[in-house]
Amino acid sequence: MKLPQPERPSGALGVVIALVVVSLVITTVWYREGDRGPIHKLRTGVQTAAAPLQAAGELVTRPVRGVFAWASDLGVSRSQLAALRRQNMELRTSVAGLQEARQENERLRALFGFVKTSNLQAVGARVIGRPTTSYERVITVDRGSADGIKIEMPVLAGDGLLGQTISVTQHSARVRLITDARSGVSAMIQASRAEGVVKGMVGGGVAFAFVSREATAKAGDVIITSGFGGIYPKGLLVGEIISASQTPSSLFQDIRVAPAADLAGLEEVVVLTSAAPVTAIGSGE
Amino acid sequence: MSRILPTVGALLVAAVLQAALAPYLAIGQVVPNFLLLVVVTIALVEGPGPGAAVGFSAGLVFDLLGSGPVGPMLLVLTLTGYLAGLMHENMFAEGWLLPLTVLAIATLSAEVAYGLILVLLNVGGPFWSTFLTKMLPGAVYNTVLALLIFPWLARFLRRETSITTFQRLG
Numbered sequence: 011m012k013l014p015q016p017e018r019p020s021g022a023l024g025v026v027i028a029l030v031v032v033s034l035v036i037t038t039v040w041y042r043e044g045d046r047g048p049i050h051k052l053r054t055g056v057q058t059a060a061a062p063l064q065a066a067g068e069l070v071t072r073p074v075r076g077v078f079a080w081a082s083d084l085g086v087s088r089s090q091l092a093a094l095r096r097q098n099m100e101l102r103t104s105v106a107g108l109q110e111a112r113q114e115n116e117r118l119r120a121l122f123g124f125v126k127t128s129n130l131q132a133v134g135a136r137v138i139g140r141p142t143t144s145y146e147r148v149i150t151v152d153r154g155s156a157d158g159i160k161i162e163m164p165v166l167a168g169d170g171l172l173g174q175t176i177s178v179t180q181h182s183a184r185v186r187l188i189t190d191a192r193s194g195v196s197a198m199i200q201a202s203r204a205e206g207v208v209k210g211m212v213g214g215g216v217a218f219a220f221v222s223r224e225a226t227a228k229a230g231d232v233i234i235t236s237g238f239g240g241i242y243p244k245g246l247l248v249g250e251i252i253s254a255s256q257t258p259s260s261l262f263q264d265i266r267v268a269p270a271a272d273l274a275g276l277e278e279v280v281v282l283t284s285a286a287p288v289t290a291i292g293s294g295e
Numbered sequence: 296m297s298r299i300l301p302t303v304g305a306l307l308v309a310a311v312l313q314a315a316l317a318p319y320l321a322i323g324q325v326v327p328n329f330l331l332l333v334v335v336t337i338a339l340v341e342g343p344g345p346g347a348a349v350g351f352s353a354g355l356v357f358d359l360l361g362s363g364p365v366g367p368m369l370l371v372l373t374l375t376g377y378l379a380g381l382m383h384e385n386m387f388a389e390g391w392l393l394p395l396t397v398l399a400i401a402t403l404s405a406e407v408a409y410g411l412i413l414v415l416l417n418v419g420g421p422f423w424s425t426f427l428t429k430m431l432p433g434a435v436y437n438t439v440l441a442l443l444i445f446p447w448l449a450r451f452l453r454r455e456t457s458i459t460t461f462q463r464l465g
Contacts, residue, residue: 022343026377029351033373036355037366049365056359060314067315140318144326144429145413148362176362184362191420212420213428214324 054179057150061182064139064150130243131284132166133157137276138182147190147210151279154181162241164282170247170270171195171235172279185279188248188269189216196238197248202226205236208248208267216249218265227254227265243282301452302337306349309333310356325432328405330357332441334376335401336448339394343380350376367412375405398441403434 040049135157139150153159155178165172165185173187186193188208195208197218204225206218221227231251237244249269256263309329317327330353338346354372358365379401385393410430414422 022347022377022380025344026347026373029347029373030370033351033354033366033370036369037364040365053359053365056356060360063311063315064318067319071316071319139314141321141324141326142313142318143328143357143361143363144321144324144433145410146362147324186362192418212424 054177057177057182057184058179061138061150061152061179065152068138068140130282132280132282133159135159135183135279135281137279146192147187148176149185149187149276151183151185151281152181153281154179154183156180158283159183159281160283164242164246166246166280166282167271167276167278170249171242172271172276174241175281183281185281188271189214195242195248196236197233198236199225199227199251200232200234202231205238206262206265208233216267216269218251218267219262221263221265223256223261223263225263227251227263229253233267298341298452302341302345302349305333305337305448305452306330306352306356309353310360313357314360322436323432325429325436327440328357328402328433328437329440329444330354331372331375331402331405331437332444333448334372335379335398335405335441336445337452338376338378338380338401339383339397339445340449340452341380342383343377346376346380346383347373348376350374363413363418364416367416368409371405371408371412374408375401378404394445395438395442398445399434399438402437402441403430406430406434406437 036049039047043049133153135151135153137149138152141148151165159175159178161175161178163175165174171188173185173190173193175183176186177184187210188195189210191210191212193208193210196205197208198205199218199221202225204221204227206221209217209219211217218227218233229251231254233248233251235242235244235246235248247270249267252266252268254263254265309332312329317329320327334346334350334353337349341349350372351369353376354369355365357368357372361368379397382393382397407426407430410425411422414420414425
């Protein structure tokens, strides 16, 4: 048996030093180049290539989850009942498909009903990709520049604000959720009009930061976008305060928010293609 | 050439799995890092030079797939591949403890280093919060997956030698 020759560490050391230098150069270039720089373009290319893979993953895992759900309900198999079982499976699949279509129809009606009453122009999109790393809350949707999507467009789910687009390819776009630690949404408490910034937290929650200690904030208060910042129109529902407290050493209140949009089982979203200001949806203005 | 093709193949499969499957294997917000697992395995099997080169490639793919800055995982996986590869000569047949230890240390180190760089670049959160909610759970999850992947991938990468689970690789 022929064993491979051991590698000389000194040769490998030269390789790794060279690669580390290149890594640092790439990092520096990434920060210094603009959005049209070569590394940004490379990322766009990779995301374009990855979008079909992500869509395939979404497509493949969805029925698998469904199959596991109903397969657990099946009884003990018998060979003489094979034909009947096949028919049963086909019927279950058919019913599940119809049920899925009905639920999707209801969700889309709710989404577009909200947009219609808000005088907003929007594009519906399907979620085709979920976060690929632990450090980001970014999803991919199946609409891109070909559908009029640009970066920094607000994205809504059925019940409220979801996030904003951060990168766009021709047929897909990435959406940073409001639960991402890098997100920030200018918002205010609907009742007291106290302003602050809704920020994602590393642990997964959402905080309403920079709210003055003098402002009135209590659990159950509704948070809406304030319209400042130029990305989110005023009055979009963000969520509801679940706790508000003050510590003597802090300049601001410690407020936690439950997002209105259900971020867990997200399947369809709406991208607002017109950032026309709305007149305080449900804000009483 | 016969050893390069399996390595490139493993890297490509890991990239596809990271984009298509990893998001659906997430536990809470902890997403497994298949690219890290492949880098560590290849480094243990092939040595520090190939480990660093594969780490560089995998890190670039990881950074480009995500939405954060390009560079942090590139640097981390390059160094992880190199350092894990230094243990290449010490993979003995006597038991599973050493490979397990190397895998655990490598995944924890990579997670901590990556999280630390993000904190320093001001794109992560506070360190301890990030450590407890991202780095540590991520390291544990990746180590568990590494135990499943390492023996099979090591055997695939070195088909010319009769490797059994956690047997001597060098």
